[in-house]
Amino acid sequence: MGLLSSKDSKLISDPLSDDNPITIQVLGICSALAITAELKASIVMAISVIFVMGAGNVVISLIRNIIPSKIRIIVQLTVVAALVIIVDQVLKAYSYSLSKELGAFIGLIITNCIIMGRFEAFALANGAWRSFLDGIGNALGYGLILIIVGFFRELLGSGTLLGFPVLGDPIEKTGLYSIGYENNGFMLLAPMALIVVGLIIWVQRYRNTDLIED
Amino acid sequence: MEKRTDKNWYTLLFATGMVIVVGSLLAFIASSLKPKINENKRIEKQQNILYAMGVHENEGKGSVAFVEASKVADEFSKYVKKQLVITGDLDIVEDNDAYLIDIKKEQTKAKAGEKRRLPLFIGEKDGKTYYVAPIRGKGLWDAIWAYVAMDENMIVQGAYFDHQAETAGLGANIKQRFFMDDFIGEQLLDDNGIFKGITVSKSNSDPTNKIKNDNEVDAIAGATITGDGVSAMIKSDLRLYQPYFENLKTN
Numbered sequence: 001m002g003l004l005s006s007k008d009s010k011l012i013s014d015p016l017s018d019d020n021p022i023t024i025q026v027l028g029i030c031s032a033l034a035i036t037a038e039l040k041a042s043i044v045m046a047i048s049v050i051f052v053m054g055a056g057n058v059v060i061s062l063i064r065n066i067i068p069s070k071i072r073i074i075v076q077l078t079v080v081a082a083l084v085i086i087v088d089q090v091l092k093a094y095s096y097s098l099s100k101e102l103g104a105f106i107g108l109i110i111t112n113c114i115i116m117g118r119f120e121a122f123a124l125a126n127g128a129w130r131s132f133l134d135g136i137g138n139a140l141g142y143g144l145i146l147i148i149v150g151f152f153r154e155l156l157g158s159g160t161l162l163g164f165p166v167l168g169d170p171i172e173k174t175g176l177y178s179i180g181y182e183n184n185g186f187m188l189l190a191p192m193a194l195i196v197v198g199l200i201i202w203v204q205r206y207r208n209t210d211l212i213e214d
Numbered sequence: 215m216e217k218r219t220d221k222n223w224y225t226l227l228f229a230t231g232m233v234i235v236v237g238s239l240l241a242f243i244a245s246s247l248k249p250k251i252n253e254n255k256r257i258e259k260q261q262n263i264l265y266a267m268g269v270h271e272n273e274g275k276g277s278v279a280f281v282e283a284s285k286v287a288d289e290f291s292k293y294v295k296k297q298l299v300i301t302g303d304l305d306i307v308e309d310n311d312a313y314l315i316d317i318k319k320e321q322t323k324a325k326a327g328e329k330r331r332l333p334l335f336i337g338e339k340d341g342k343t344y345y346v347a348p349i350r351g352k353g354l355w356d357a358i359w360a361y362v363a364m365d366e367n368m369i370v371q372g373a374y375f376d377h378q379a380e381t382a383g384l385g386a387n388i389k390q391r392f393f394m395d396d397f398i399g400e401q402l403l404d405d406n407g408i409f410k411g412i413t414v415s416k417s418n419s420d421p422t423n424k425i426k427n428d429n430e431v432d433a434i435a436g437a438t439i440t441g442d443g444v445s446a447m448i449k450s451d452l453r454l455y456q457p458y459f460e461n462l463k464t465n
Contacts, residue, residue: 037383096254
């Protein structure tokens with residue numbers, strides 16, 4: 001990559017594969033369970049987290065030398081909460097229909113442990129530009145898993161993708177349903193997200209045995 | 215030596231400073247965006263009311279499509295003929311801002327023993343009269359609400375459901391057409407004319423909702439509490455309008 005040095009580009013690429021926040025660092029599992037019943041919700045959440053994560057990491061990195069270490073967690077929380085409220089209010093004013101779609105997710109971002117985790121682990125010790133890249137990278141890695149999980153849960157649970165009935169109509173028995181296929185309602189429930197994440201972790205460690213811890 | 219940022223006085227100073235900076239920043243943003251947000255909410259209410267009475271831009275079996283925000287004021291005055299406020303013993307007054315009445319506040323008032331104001335919007339479309347009532351209740355996580363359009367026999371002609379924070383893919387689907395459209399044609403009264411409401415049922419063995427006089431619609435799998443909330447708010451809130459409809463018939 002010409003734009004980024006190889007060290008910097010690793011900040012983006014590592015979280016997408018061998019240092020993925022969900023499957024390797026095991027952060028952000030809670031939101032991965034909560035919102036992946038639909039592909040669209042996964043995508044929207046991924047985009048929102050990319051924004052908050054990038055901006056939050058930069059802010060924390062800029063003030064890292066003046067944060068009192070005793071209350072640093074509270075400071076981090078305040079920064080995330082403030083960013084999230086700003087996003088929420090601006091969306092409500094200028095893109096009302098989108099903010100209706102996002103609804104609960106925006107608030108959920110605050111509780112996302114990836115954000116606090118990256119503040120602690122990276123932004124407190126690194127410069128603004130590198131923290132920005134780290135934030136974007138981790139949010140992308142998180143988003144990638146969210147979208148994979150959302151894809152399978154919506155496809156197998158509801159037989160749709162982004163709301164489009166790709167497998168036919170389960171009530172009128174068309175498409176795949178005409179030969180006896182049924183949607184698996186289990187896929188819509190939160191525990192199945194854990195199982196899908198577990199399968200992703202398995203595939204990832206099967207392909208790269210270096211990731212296996214003893 | 216202790217670092218400056220570890221000292222107690224510094225921590226206190228930093229915390230105070232942060233609260234002031236972040237607090238005033240958020241207050242400034244919230245108050246400067248407030249008029250725009252309120253305007254959006256007002257337009258949304260009009261869109262919801264129009265949607266319930268069938269004024270929308272839905273295509274085929276697709277998703278919900280409201281009247282465009284720019285056209286909503288004109289369409290609202292075109293289709294909504296009268297806005298009534300009903301209090302107590304059928305004390306009916308006309309009020310052109312009745313759609314702005316906050317149902318949540320009215321419900322709190324009723325709990326405190328005060329008289330609740332019931333807004334009712336009378337619309338006309340293609341020679342048919344629609345009576346649209348706003349209702350509000352509790353879902354799994356937060357508030358749910360709806361606008362229900364009825365005819366003079368309290369048969370549902372259309373409905374728009376919405377929610378604050380129901381689970382995506384499950385309870386949140388009450389605002390999808392596959393759920394809302396099931397209500398069209400359902401009776402709120404039983405065959406003897408007694409108010410029964412409409413129950414969101416998991417066992418009505420009528421998934422395509424062909425039977426319209428069973429006071430039941432098919433539930434969404436995985437959204438039990440939200441569905442129960444929908445049944446409950448229909449029962450508690452729409453019942454209040456029954457005297458109005460009875461009065462309508464006797465006069």
